[in-house]
Amino acid sequence: MTRIESAPRHPHYASVSADEWADWRWQQQHRVTSRQALSSLLTLSADEAEAIDALEDRFRMAITPYYLGLIDPEDPHCPIRRQAVPSLGELRVWPGERPDPLAEELHSPAPGLTHRYPDRVLLYTNHNCAMYCRFCTRKRKVSDPDSAPRKGELDEAIEYIRRTPSVKDVIVSGGDPLSLSNERLAAIFEALSDIEHVETARIGTRNLVTLPQRVDAGFAEVLKSYQSRRLAIWVMTHFNHPREVTTEAWDACDRILTAGTPIQNQMVLLAGVNDRSDVVIDLNRRLLRMRVKPYYILHADLEEGIGHFRVPIATGKAIMADLRGPLSGLGVPQYVVDLPEGGGKVPVIPDYELSRPPEDWRFRNWQGRSISLRGGG
Numbered sequence: 001m002t003r004i005e006s007a008p009r010h011p012h013y014a015s016v017s018a019d020e021w022a023d024w025r026w027q028q029q030h031r032v033t034s035r036q037a038l039s040s041l042l043t044l045s046a047d048e049a050e051a052i053d054a055l056e057d058r059f060r061m062a063i064t065p066y067y068l069g070l071i072d073p074e075d076p077h078c079p080i081r082r083q084a085v086p087s088l089g090e091l092r093v094w095p096g097e098r099p100d101p102l103a104e105e106l107h108s109p110a111p112g113l114t115h116r117y118p119d120r121v122l123l124y125t126n127h128n129c130a131m132y133c134r135f136c137t138r139k140r141k142v143s144d145p146d147s148a149p150r151k152g153e154l155d156e157a158i159e160y161i162r163r164t165p166s167v168k169d170v171i172v173s174g175g176d177p178l179s180l181s182n183e184r185l186a187a188i189f190e191a192l193s194d195i196e197h198v199e200t201a202r203i204g205t206r207n208l209v210t211l212p213q214r215v216d217a218g219f220a221e222v223l224k225s226y227q228s229r230r231l232a233i234w235v236m237t238h239f240n241h242p243r244e245v246t247t248e249a250w251d252a253c254d255r256i257l258t259a260g261t262p263i264q265n266q267m268v269l270l271a272g273v274n275d276r277s278d279v280v281i282d283l284n285r286r287l288l289r290m291r292v293k294p295y296y297i298l299h300a301d302l303e304e305g306i307g308h309f310r311v312p313i314a315t316g317k318a319i320m321a322d323l324r325g326p327l328s329g330l331g332v333p334q335y336v337v338d339l340p341e342g343g344g345k346v347p348v349i350p351d352y353e354l355s356r357p358p359e360d361w362r363f364r365n366w367q368g369r370s371i372s373l374r375g376g377g
């Protein structure tokens with residue numbers, strides 16, 4: 001069995017006390033945000049150095065010391081590094097890409113809100129994150145705090161939810177909502193729990209991966225205090241690679257889970273990070289050991305500047321086929337493509353069906369054997 005271990009520390013931080021290291025404020029204050037700082041910690045390629053400078057005003061770099069420790073400094077193709085350190089691919093616009101691929105702005109009835117499906121809305125609470133993930137699908141908003149909804153606008157968004165009875169589910173998103181204080185998060189849940197027709201709230205955060213120290217007992221307590229028979233709260237997160245499953249992440253998940261809130265994972269399928277079946281199987285096994293359900297594998301959206309991360313759909317389908325068998329159904333998520341122009345998510349499923357009536361139903365099983373269901377359906 002693979003052991004879940006503590007994240008290694010970069011030697012630069014060897015003298016930092018255990019208390020400081022475990023303090024999310026210290027981690028936040030010591031984020032690596034400049035080329036000079038990063039080049040003293042890792043040997044940067046010319047491509048990376050140029051990209052960091054070029055992206056400073058567009059989608060800047062920020063890496064927590066904790067997440068930096070997960071990077072293998074000897075491996076220029078390290079999957080953790082790919083997610084954290086800018087590269088020149090981000091400056092390209094690839095065929096089909098657009099700034100707002102899911103037409104979130106078009107479906108925005110109030111500032112800070114997207115309403116695409118009848119029963120659910122996406123609420124953007126702020127545009128800050130502990131780390132700026134290089135594959136982010138909301139680069140047009142994130143890392144520009146000035147574009148975030150202001151307090152009055154958030155009130156307007158809540159008011160829209162209040163007067164729209166079809167809304168049953170609110171996805172509290174950002175940026176990362178955990179960039180807000182526990183008190184401000186509590187105020188958001190207080191407002192939502194006060195709306196009769198809202199039944200579910202989902203809070204999306206990557207802090208479990210990039211800054212697990214922020215997921216403190218106070219946050220778990222906020223979730224617990226608003227869980228009720230009327231409002232169910234779920235946490236949605238993005239673990240993308242097995243190395244991100246550390247004892248720090250395990251402890252952070254445990255704080256949420258033991259306080260009564262379930263966690264689901266939405267892995268983004270990324271070239272050079274997790275576009276191999278063995279990596280996804282390893283990740284999903286580790287997620288199950290943290291009691292985190294692998295929920296989605298998300299095909300990368302057509303956001304501008306992430307074409308170098310996009311994986312052919314055929315590869316995603318092949319990975320899905322490889323998961324069934326080695327993993328129990330609990331560890332097999334749904335692979336989905338979010339269609340442009342607000343078309344919504346569609347599942348992409350491996351081809352198991354070989355024939356159907358008027359012939360026999362015949363299926364291909366996980367080992368590739370063709371088996372008939374004659375008389376069974």
Ligand code: SF4
Binds near residue numbers: 129
């Ligand atoms: S935490 Fe989420 S919103 Fe923030 S940069 Fe990463 S993917 Fe984008």
